[in-house]
Amino acid sequence: MRILGIYDDHNCSSAVVEDGRIIAAIEEERLSRIKFHNGNSTDGPPWRSLEKVLEMTGSDSSNIDRISIAIEHPAQLQKYVLKDLFLKEKEPKWILHSMFSKSIRWDRYFLFYAYYFNQRRILKLKKLLKKYDLADKPIDLVNHHTAHAASAYYTGGSKNALVVTLDGQGDGLAGTIFRGREGKLDLMAKVPSFHSIGLFYNLITWMLGFKPNRHEGKITGLAAYGDPEKTREIYEKFFDMDGHEFRYKLAKKVLHHAYPHRSNYPKLVKAMDGLLKDFTREDIAAGVQDITEKYVARFVEHYVNLELKDNDHIDVRMAGGVFANVKVNQRVAELDGVSSVFIFPSMGDGGLSAGAALWSFYNENPEQGIEIEKRKIKDVYLGPEYTQKEIEESLKKSKNPYKFYDNIEEKIGELLAQGKVVARFNGRMEYGPRALGNRSILYQATDPTVNDWLNHKLKRTEFMPFA
Ligand SMILES: [Fe+2]
Known part of the structure; x- marks a missing residue:
């Protein structure tokens, strides 16, 4: 079973999950070059990542079985934000102010804003899916934190686990606790x-x-x-x-x-x-x-x-x-x-497309839950890769001098030992915020002054550490 996962808001992304494993995933920012691309703003919907994961996995409407979107169902979201407001906050002044004050009209409680907000996002995505002939596929809407939890649980390799999500906020929540048992996630707290x-x-x-x-x-x-x-x-x-x-x-x-x-x-x-x-x-x-x-x-x-x-x-x-x-x-x-x-390597919202698709897979196939121990994620090289020919064409176009090495790893080792800085572009791109060798800047770890001069060269703040 092949599932396409999408997340459309801050740091939007797309992913394809096949039989309980992520086979391709990429954040929109890597293709649009807009940091933390927000698909729900003027940055535009995440069509680049969607197209890329379809291309990488040879997918189209003939072999995608379901679509999974990391967005809470609008009516459900509206129901629980109101419940939250009326049952937990027992001060009438706050309740009235939050529902009717224009000064906080962007707040999630304002009248039926929550419903409207998520409904609008879904309609935009359906329009996008239509372009790829995917709009008539069954669609799952997965809560933001459920998608975060699924990303960590179904890739973490343990059937029985405590699953914790914490972020700024998503779908009205800043965190959840789930109990993972035999492939099933049960919500314990919000x-x-x-x-x-x-x-x-x-x-x-x-x-x-x-x-x-x-x-x-x-x-x-x-x-x-x-x-x-x-x-x-x-x-x-x-x-x-x-x-x-x-x-x-x-x-x-x-x-x-x-x-x-x-x-x-x-x-x-x-x-x-x-x-x-x-x-x-x-x-x-x-x-x-x-x-x-x-x-x-x-x-x-x-x-x-x-x-x-x-x-x-x-x-x-x-x-x-x-x-x-x-x-x-x-x-x-x-x-x-x-x-x-175990922390899901794309722990931020960029990981939600994969999380939603994983949730959909195990929700559709609960008997597969016992397999998650065998399906622990091995690496995060889930993005696109380029052939030698494509790389060479690009180098020629750039007019930069270049040389081909048969044993590039040995050459890199030699350069690092000489105190040189190496930019490495190799194989499939990492999914998530960490550069783990395939799109990385490498330097020897013995120079304590590296923070000052390399950060300066890379236009990073001087106190940022290197890992
Ligand atoms: Fe989040």
């Missing part, structure tokens, strides 16, 4: 988007002058140069935990349901009363990194302990943008009782 630790991290990224939803990795890099102790008490006034649940504490002060949208950032920073203004950016970064590590670990620990009542140890599978943070992942891996952690 994190509402207005208590999103990911969005809080985005906010601090913006406050420090970087681009939210894009430069969070820079904050992690910067944090290494600061002292989290200096800002700890202040951060605890803004963000805390209530038992094992995340709590954005400024919610009451700034209409918390307005929190997720970036148009509210100035208002949110104002609500901090300038308490962070006298600290260096390094200490501010170290503080937000520290609370993120600590709180995520505490959140996951709660569910690990629940699972340990019936198990000696537990495998944890994770996806969502928060798990792009390697130090957060390390903290989860160090929890007592955790026997292994």
Whole structure:
């Protein structure tokens, strides 16, 4: 069974899953050259990645069995955002304000905005599918976090696992916990988007002058140069935990349901009363990194302990943008009782097309769930590749000098030993944010000054680490 997976919003992508394995996947940004291409904006729908995965796998309407889209069903989304608002938030002032205030009209609660938003996305994608003669195929709509969870669970190689998703927000949620058993995912808990630790991290990224939803990795890099102790008490006034649940504490002060949208950032920073203004950016970064590590670990620990009542140890599978943070992942891996952690390599929203398609496959074929241990993902070289001839033609066109080596690996080793920087383009492109050798810049790991000069050459910020 062959399933086409699509995700259309921030960092959109396409993927093909065949018999429970991802056989091709690529983010739209790699083809459009627009970083984090948002298919639901003026960047345009993800037709390039869709076309590419069809081409790579020799697929068309004759051999694609289903389409899976990582979008919650509009009516379902509307139902649970309203339920969330009325049942959890018992303050009439907030409820009325959120539903009728034009100042927060982009907020997910505004009248029937949630329904309208997702419905419009689906119609756009159906129009796109029509062009490829795929619109009459059965279509599954898979919730954003279910797709994240499926990506980690069905590629992680463990039938029994605790599956955790955490991100900024998607389909009204900032996180979920699933129990994976014998190939089936059961939802245990949800994190509402207005208590999103990911969005809080985005906010601090913006406050420090970087681009939210894009430069969070820079904050992690910067944090290494600061002292989290200096800002700890202040951060605890803004963000805390209530038992094992995340709590954005400024919610009451700034209409918390307005929190997720970036148009509210100035208002949110104002609500901090300038308490962070006298600290260096390094200490501010170290503080937000520290609370993120600590709180995520505490959140996951709660569910690990629940699972340990019936198990000696537990495998944890994770996806969502928060798990792009390697130090957060390390903290989860160090929890007592955790026997292994696995993070889906395309942990951000770029991974949702593959996640949705995997979910559809195992939903259609539940008996295949026992096979997931044999289907652990081996590598992430799931993107396009080019023939020697194509590469040579491109080199000729560029008019750059070039030379062919029979044993290129040996030559690379030689150059690295001489202290040269090597750009390597080889085989299939990586899926996900990590350059893992096939589209990578390589340099020897013995030079501590590399950060300063190589970052400068690559136009990266000076404190970004190399891995
Ligand atoms: Fe997400």
